Every structure is written in C-alpha cells, then in structure tokens.
Amino acid sequence: MPEDCVQRIIKVGKKCLPSVLTRGMEIDVNSAIITEDDWRNPIINYLQYPTLPSEKRVRIMALNYLMSNGDLVRKSKDEVLLRCLGKKEYMKIMGETHEGICGAHQGGRKMCWLIRRYGYFWPTMIEDCIDYSKGCEACQRHDPIQQDPLVSMNLVVKPWPFRGWAMDLIGKIYPASRKQHCFIIVATDYFTKWMEAKPVKSTTSQETITFIEEQNIQRLGIPESITTDRRSSFISREMLDMAEAFKFKLLQSTPYYAQAKTSKREATGMTPYALNYGHDAILSMEIAVQSLRIAHQHSLVRDSSHATRTGRIRYKQD
Numbered sequence: 073m074p075e076d077c078v079q080r081i082i083k084v085g086k087k088c089l090p091s092v093l094t095r096g097m098e099i100d101v102n103s104a105i106i107t108e109d110d111w112r113n114p115i116i117n118y119l120q121y122p123t124l125p126s127e128k129r130v131r132i133m134a135l136n137y138l139m140s141n142g143d144l145v146r147k148s149k150d151e152v153l154l155r156c157l158g159k160k161e162y163m164k165i166m167g168e169t170h171e172g173i174c175g176a177h178q179g180g181r182k183m184c185w186l187i188r189r190y191g192y193f194w195p196t197m198i199e200d201c202i203d204y205s206k207g208c209e210a211c212q213r214h215d216p217i218q219q220d221p222l223v224s225m226n227l228v229v230k231p232w233p234f235r236g237w238a239m240d241l242i243g244k245i246y247p248a249s250r251k252q253h254c255f256i257i258v259a260t261d262y263f264t265k266w267m268e269a270k271p272v273k274s275t276t277s278q279e280t281i282t283f284i285e286e287q288n289i290q291r292l293g294i295p296e297s298i299t300t301d302r303r304s305s306f307i308s309r310e311m312l313d314m315a316e317a318f319k320f321k322l323l324q325s326t327p328y329y330a331q332a333k334t335s336k337r338e339a340t341g342m343t344p345y346a347l348n349y350g351h352d353a354i355l356s357m358e359i360a361v362q363s364l365r366i367a368h369q370h371s372l373v374r375d376s377s378h379a380t381r382t383g384r385i386r387y388k389q390d
Contacts, residue, residue, distance in 0.1 A: 111158075112144050112156050115134050115137050116144055118130050118131060119137065119138065119139050140153065143364075143367075144156040154191055155363060157194050162197075162200065164357070164361055165187055165192055165357045165360075165361055166187070166204045168355070168356050168357035168360055169183050169187055169355075169357055170204060172355075172356050172357065173356045174355045174356055174357075177205075177208065177210060177211050178205070179202075179205050180198065180202030180206070181198065183201040183204070187357075189352065190352065190355065190357070190363055191363040191364050192361070192363065229262075230263045230296070233263045233266070234261055234263070234266070235263065235296040236295060236298075236299070237259045237261055237288060237298045237299070238259065238325075239257070239258065239259045239260075239280075239284075239298055239299070239300045240257075240258055240300065240301065241257055241258070241303065241305075242256040243275075251273075253273055255272045256269055256270070256271050257269065257272055257280065257283045259284075259287065259288060259298075268283075268287040268288065270283050270286075270287060275303070275305045276305060277305045277310040277311055279305070280306065281310060281311065284298070289318065294318050294320055296320060297321040297323050298323070299325050300324060301325055302324050307324065354366070
C-alpha cells in the first residue's frame, strides 16, 4: 500500500428480517379491490351494465357517479370529481388525516372538509370522521379540559367613543410597496367602529408604540384599554411600560397561533397554501391512496390538480 494512502476500516453489518407478508404488515396497494359487500358494487355494476335489471334506488344514485379509468368517481355540486373509497381505503385516509405525518388531530367536521377537498368521497363521511376523532386515544388523553363559564359571557361594552380599541396586524403582504411596506397595523374602536391603519416595514414593538402614540393618543386621546392577541410585538416589555406610563389597560384576547398552511379559513373558505400557490399541498394520504390528480399527473399538459378534479383533463398528444 502506498505511504500517502490512509488505511480505513469499514464495518459492514448485515441485518435480516422476514418479509413484509411474513410479519403480517399491510402493503399500500393503490388499486381498488371491490368486494360484494362494498357500497360501490351496485353502482359500478349498473354503470358497466345498464341494461341488466337493477333497483330504482341504485339507478337514481348512479346519476351522480361515473367511471374514470376503472375507478368510481362522484360528481359534486361544484363540478369537482371525487374518488369513491371503500372501507379499507377510507380508514387509511382518516388515519393519515387525523394522526398521520400531516395530521393535526382535528375535529370530525374539519377532517371531513379536508378529505373532501382533496378529492375523496364515501356516503358516511361526516359520521365516520366524527366517530374517528372522538375515538382517538391521544385526543382523549391530551385534549384540554373544557372550562365553560357558569354564567353567560358579557359583551365588550364601551359607553364612550375611543375608550377601547382592538388592534391587530395584517401581513406579511407580497409584493411589498415601493417604500418596502409589507405589514399593516390596524386598530378599531369598539363604540364607533372607527378604524385607524398604518403601513409599516416590520412588526417590532417600536413600530407598534409609534402607531399608538401618533394614531390614537395624539389624535383621539388616551384610551381606557387596548385589546390585542399574544403576538410578541404586543406583549413585549416596551409595550407594558408604555401602558403603565399612559395609564391604560393592555388586554390580550386569545393566544396567538401561527396560521396552519393547510387549515381552512372562515373568511376565504380556502387554505393559505391554496391562496398562495394556486393549488392544495400534496398530503401523505394522497400517496397512500392515490387521488385523481396524483393518479393522472403524468398524463396532463398543465394545471393537473384543477383540470383532473374538475373533469377537464387534457392528455398529451402522442
């Protein structure tokens, strides 16, 4: 061996495990296996053989379904095609949605909305999702204890204008303005609903203090209280010192949580990810049980998610 070469010892380990089938583990199979007791079976039989005798109930149900590449899909009211699942498949989907890699242990109704948005359907979706979330052991162990008040909650009542303000931040806004302003500080008066707003470059405590001094105190007087969330720029030491100096109360409404990228927003009815990128994020459940946009993504020209799920599929020309 040459002298300039360094001798290294490489340890090689050999690990032997029985096969997946021997250990009794399930293999992810994307092809739909339909048994006789499957709810899809009568509808598929009618769509494939419409001349054979069938029940009136099945014929009426089949009006909302069609066959696409051997899979049963449902036509929703908004013209979105939903892949129909059997029990084994939708149990896997609910598990991935609720407690999988991208799961957030959401409630049953939110689970149902998310699963339906990603292109899956079965008749008892809402009931099954609610039962699954209620039966989750982790949710039962770690869910916070409900502490409902013994008396009715009181409304926020301010008997005089500009006595109480609610303050929040909007942003980050893309693209920024010419002066590089990408946030907006907004304050709303509880009594008159008068609103004050100011664009800012950052969300520091000093920006918030300057806004309160210039937009509220110097123009409209010292308020009795200002209500914010628990964002760091609202509960900093500088803000507490300012509230003590001007003798007003600094109240916090609810804990501050960063927005989840795949959670539905009530104001828009969409997820922040979809608003930003134009399509929903690919979750692990779409890999375990392929959705329509995943199954056909290689045969589409563009906009695979929207085109596939709305039935307007354009295949590549040979």
